Amino acid sequence: xxxxxxxxxxxxxxxxxxxxxxxxxxxxxxxxxxxxxxxxxxxxxxxxxxxxxxxxxxxxxxxxxxxxxxxxxxxxxxxxxxxxxxxxxxxxxxxxxxxxxxxxxxxxxxxxxxxxxxxxxxxxxxxxxxxxxxxxxxxxxxxxxxxxxxxxxxxxxxxxxxxxxxxxxxxxxxxxxxxxxxxxxxxxxxxxxxxxxxxxxxxxxxxxxxxxxxxxxxxxxxxxxxxxxxxxxxxxxxxxxxxxxxxxxxxxxxxxxxxxxxxxxxxxxxxxxxxxxxxxxxxxxxxxxxxxxxxxxxxxxxxxxxxxxxxxxxxxxxxxxxxx
Amino acid sequence: xxxxxxxxxxxxxxxxxxxxxxxxxxxxxxxxxxxxxxxxxxxxxxxxxxxxxxxxxxxxxxxxxxxxxxxxxxxxxxxxxxxxxxxxxxxxxxxxxxxxxxxxxxxxxxxxxxxxxxxxxxxxxxxxxxxxxxxxxxxxxxxxxxxxxxxxxxxxxxxxxxxxxxxxxxxxxxxxxxxxxxxxxxxxxxxxxxxxxxxxxxxxxxxxxxxxxxxxxxxxxxxxxxxxxxxxxxxxxxxxxxxxxxxxxxxxxxxxxxxxxxxxxxxxxxxxxxxxxxxxxxxxxxxxxxxxxxxxxxxxxxxxxxxxxxxxxxxxxxxxxxxxxxxxxxxxxxxxxxxxxxxxxxxxxxxxxx
Numbered sequence: 001x002x003x004x005x006x007x008x009x010x011x012x013x014x015x016x017x018x019x020x021x022x023x024x025x026x027x028x029x030x031x032x033x034x035x036x037x038x039x040x041x042x043x044x045x046x047x048x049x050x051x052x053x054x055x056x057x058x059x060x061x062x063x064x065x066x067x068x069x070x071x072x073x074x075x076x077x078x079x080x081x082x083x084x085x086x087x088x089x090x091x092x093x094x095x096x097x098x099x100x101x102x103x104x105x106x107x108x109x110x111x112x113x114x115x116x117x118x119x120x121x122x123x124x125x126x127x128x129x130x131x132x133x134x135x136x137x138x139x140x141x142x143x144x145x146x147x148x149x150x151x152x153x154x155x156x157x158x159x160x161x162x163x164x165x166x167x168x169x170x171x172x173x174x175x176x177x178x179x180x181x182x183x184x185x186x187x188x189x190x191x192x193x194x195x196x197x198x199x200x201x202x203x204x205x206x207x208x209x210x211x212x213x214x215x216x217x218x219x220x221x222x223x224x225x226x227x228x229x230x231x232x233x234x235x236x237x238x239x240x241x242x243x244x245x246x247x248x249x250x251x252x253x254x255x256x257x258x259x260x261x262x263x264x265x266x267x268x269x270x271x272x273x274x275x276x277x278x279x280x281x282x283x284x285x286x287x288x289x290x291x292x293x294x295x296x297x298x299x300x301x302x303x304x305x306x307x308x309x310x311x312x313x314x315x316x317x318x319x320x321x322x323x324x
Numbered sequence: 325x326x327x328x329x330x331x332x333x334x335x336x337x338x339x340x341x342x343x344x345x346x347x348x349x350x351x352x353x354x355x356x357x358x359x360x361x362x363x364x365x366x367x368x369x370x371x372x373x374x375x376x377x378x379x380x381x382x383x384x385x386x387x388x389x390x391x392x393x394x395x396x397x398x399x400x401x402x403x404x405x406x407x408x409x410x411x412x413x414x415x416x417x418x419x420x421x422x423x424x425x426x427x428x429x430x431x432x433x434x435x436x437x438x439x440x441x442x443x444x445x446x447x448x449x450x451x452x453x454x455x456x457x458x459x460x461x462x463x464x465x466x467x468x469x470x471x472x473x474x475x476x477x478x479x480x481x482x483x484x485x486x487x488x489x490x491x492x493x494x495x496x497x498x499x500x501x502x503x504x505x506x507x508x509x510x511x512x513x514x515x516x517x518x519x520x521x522x523x524x525x526x527x528x529x530x531x532x533x534x535x536x537x538x539x540x541x542x543x544x545x546x547x548x549x550x551x552x553x554x555x556x557x558x559x560x561x562x563x564x565x566x567x568x569x570x571x572x573x574x575x576x577x578x579x580x581x582x583x584x585x586x587x588x589x590x591x592x593x594x595x596x597x598x599x600x601x602x603x604x605x606x607x608x609x610x611x612x613x614x615x616x617x618x619x620x621x622x623x624x625x626x627x628x629x630x631x632x633x634x635x636x637x638x639x640x641x642x643x644x645x646x647x648x649x650x651x652x653x654x655x656x657x658x659x660x661x662x663x664x665x666x667x668x669x670x671x672x673x674x675x676x677x678x
Contacts, residue, residue, distance in 0.1 A: 140548070169549070250498070256530070281500025
């Protein structure tokens with residue numbers, strides 16, 4: 001995110017009044033080339049994705065975004081259900097993960113006794129290091145059957161009048177994908193939040209406690225407002241991860257394309273998961289349609305990034321703090 | 325300044341290493357280009373991959389000194405690779421369709437291995453090889469028209485079997501695969517509705533069910549879901565002791581997939597088209613002699629250009645693979661040997677390669 005600023009500053013301003021050293025020149029060259037390389041790479045990827053999807057765009061146009069058919073036999077393709085699945089699983093995971101992550105972060109910064117912080121922090125961060133394919137396999141073999149037998153039927157019988165808690169047959173469902181994604185983005189949000197909470201000046205916290213507020217009021221009145229922008233950015237980062245996760249989701253979501261349904265306890269599909277699943281054997285118009293899916297995903301990521309930048313700047317300005 | 329001097333030294337070092345690496349890459353590049361005359365590269369079907377890269381490749385290399393490099397990238401990709409001539413041969417479980425054959429510009433398609441796929445179930449209280457189905461009922465299950473295991477249509481085929489009142493969970497492959505091609509090819513022959521509504525391909529638009537990634541994904545789903553039915557490669561069925569389903573063939577027998585029954589399906593063929601067309605042996609014709617023929621057997625094909633610089637090398641490799649010894653050597657992977665009729669037709673096709 002900050003690559004542009006860094007290169008712009010160092011590359012443009014000559015060090016006036018100083019002798020130019022070879023080392024400086026080389027540093028400038030190497031760093032500049034690296035930065036330029038990153039920019040060119042993004043450009044090339046975008047170009048390749050757009051070029052690859054051209055056939056599908058010219059065939060289906062915007063109808064691709066509203067059709068739910070994926071039929072290689074009759075060469076009909078659409079991604080509405082994939083877009084829906086992507087958004088529902090990502091937002092669902094964000095809704096579940098955020099309160100959990102904030103709880104973890106608060107516990108580790110404010111509540112936990114010192115000897116517990118180190119190990120718990122390390123373990124939570126290890127969660128982020130588990131390869132997604134491992135989480136996916138665990139999701140299929142362990143989590144899915146447990147959710148199917150012990151969670152979904154209970155939710156269905158208690159809250160079945162809400163369409164999202166429908167009947168379940170397998171452990172491969174939207175809900176399983178949401179839980180798996182929650183586990184994957186939890187450490188991202190919690191570790192950033194923990195850093196932010198640690199960064200709250202202790203004078204502020206002590207002043208609040210000195211006024212006689214309870215610990216919860218201090219958290220609500222001092223820590224949360226102070227860290228608000230950063231937490232929002234952490235959530236967006238988690239959202240970005242959830243949107244693009246392919247392998248773990250492909251393993252647990254049931255990979256079913258077709259009419260959009262509200263039932264979270266049924267199978268569905270997401271853009272990233274379907275690209276990962278189908279790209280190996282797709283050819284011709286189908287391959288181009290997968291590129292079209294990739295293009296949609298790229299636009300999503302771009303929007304998410306822009307949103308994150310906007311939130312960070314906006315909140316920073318409001319609080320009179322330098323943007324990070 | 326000392327720091328700058330150090331930086332220069334480091335940079336020079338890095339550049340030197342880079343130059344050496346580049347030189348090494350160039351040299352190995354030249355070296356491999358020189359030896360490429362005795363290397364055949366192929367790509368495609370993952371079904372035939374264990375046979376080609378696991379058994380035939382090493383054996384051919386030690387017997388004839390010709391290396392065979394095979395990439396398991398999927399049948400569809402294999403067809404594209406040979407169409408673009410980026411490999412010496414392609415491999416596909418689904419025969420070339422008309423458009424693909426035209427695009428491939430005079431490609432020769434040779435059946436070189438024989439395998440199968442088969443349905444598996446997980447019904448509480450039902451063991452392997454107990455459940456019997458007909459193609460028509462299987463099609464209705466996969467169309468979503470029969471949705472419960474105690475449906476009269478299933479009960480009528482399984483008198484004496486205690487079928488539970490349980491919803492059927494249909495499981496299929498989510499990734500494109502030769503297994504799906506064979507399975508849908510069979511259902512297309514059995515059911516008109518299936519043929520028009522769904523059709524046959526390596527990936528289809530499934531009317532119902534849930535997808536599993538690869539044979540492993542399908543079998544994991546079937547095993548963990550009571551009341552489910554799926555289909556996997558016969559190699560996988562046998563290896564993982566899944567509950568096989570017996571299917572009714574045209575000869576009126578309930579059969580299950582094995583090297584023997586797959587071989588019978590191919591032996592039931594009376595003649596093989598001499599052109600380079602595909603040969604479908606799903607739902608084999610009724611014969612007295614091969615009454616136990618399996619219903620979802622398939623040839624898998626090697627696809628080579630009719631004219632290529634390595635024509636002679638390709639010819640001898642394919643003829644070697646078609647020989648009985650090589651066909652026997654892959655039986656442990658549940659490939660059945662090609663029947664004589666097909667092997668002879670295949671050798672005729674090999675002659676078209678220049």
